[in-house]
Amino acid sequence: MTRRGRRQKAPWSAPPVDSDDGSEATHIPLPIQLEWLLTKTDNLEDLVRFLAEELSVNPFKEYLDTCTCSADATYLSAGSVDQLLTCISNKLEIDILETARNQSCIAILADETCDEGNLEQFAIFGKFPYHGSTEHFLGIVNFENITAKGLMDTISEFLLAKGIDIEKVMCVAFDGCNTMSGSVKGVQRLFRHQSVYSIYVNCRNHKLALCFKHVMKGYSILQETDACLFSFAKLFEYSAQKDNVLRNIQEVKGENVLEPIKPLVTRWLTHKDS
Known part of the structure; x- marks a missing residue:
């Protein structure tokens, strides 16, 4: 990671978040801390030092401890920004997936879409409690087979890659098209072949719109x-x-x-x- 244009160390302090009983909160979720920091500074070096020194993110810590490059640097190169965003994304994903794997049951929401390049994609979300929030983005996956079996295989492979036990999925939510909602050969029916007790809920917004x-x-x-x-x-x-x-x-x-x-x-x- 390149360093250009160093500034004085920012005076860090935790964002003002209290617990429900009025006492000072002992743990502030990482997304909240990052959101708070980004409202306080537009300098990327501040953000990197916050991750390294306040949150003890090891890759950043090790880099700052061993870096011997010039002192007048900033973290403004495109490569540095990409690496930083990748690190933050991986950290958030690891925490969310670890919580999902430890749940006794979870719900899966999936919606198929097609981008401007006619590339078929699945956006997959999980619903389970984590830092007060229950809906979490798990990822986007590309697919070519738009049949019910093809879509089911895509979901199964995605959950397997993320280390989420499909048998723990007790509720699935898809849109109301026949491929997804079919009670005989639809994805919701195929899902119950792998998770016997799963319940299917279709998208009410789509039905209301229709x-x-x-x-x-x-x-x-x-x-x-x-x-x-x-x-x-x-x-x-x-x-x-x-x-x-x-x-x-x-x-x-x-x-x-x-x-x-x-x-x-x-x-x-x-x-x-x-």
Whole structure:
């Protein structure tokens, strides 16, 4: 890791977090400490020293103890930033996965999507208690086989790679498409072949979105209104220049600055053939 532009050591102190009974908290989760630090400084060297000296992250500690490079350095090279983010990501993932493996039961949430390059991906989340939070991002995995068996194999291999016992999964949540929700050959059925007592819950947001969509099919004026609002939102969402113009017009007129409402992210919305 490169060091350029050294600054004076920052006066570290823990963020003000108290326990439920009013006494001083004995442990502050790492994500909270990092978030607090990033609000106090924009210097990457401060962040590195915080990780090394306050959190005792060994790779950073060893580096600072043995580094013999110039004293006027900063941690601003792209390579240093990438390495630092990788270290933080690995640290958070190790802690979260270790907690997940020690649970008696967990829930898995998975959603399939397709990026702009037509690459099929699965975003997988876990639901279990950890530092007061119950939902945790576990990872994104690419796949080619979009059949129920292919998706099930992808989930199984992902959990195996993360060291999570699939038999501990007592609840699974997918969207409502037939491939995922099928009671005979869907992923939720195949999941019960490996975790006998797992319960399937489908995405209520998708179902609710489809209810509105099916109502709109009978009224052309509603379809046109939906398309108009969607286009209006995209006009300002994808153009920072147009968004600034809209904001400036409201400020000049002395009005409260309002942001355009974003469309629901459910891909089934704005699809007339849904």
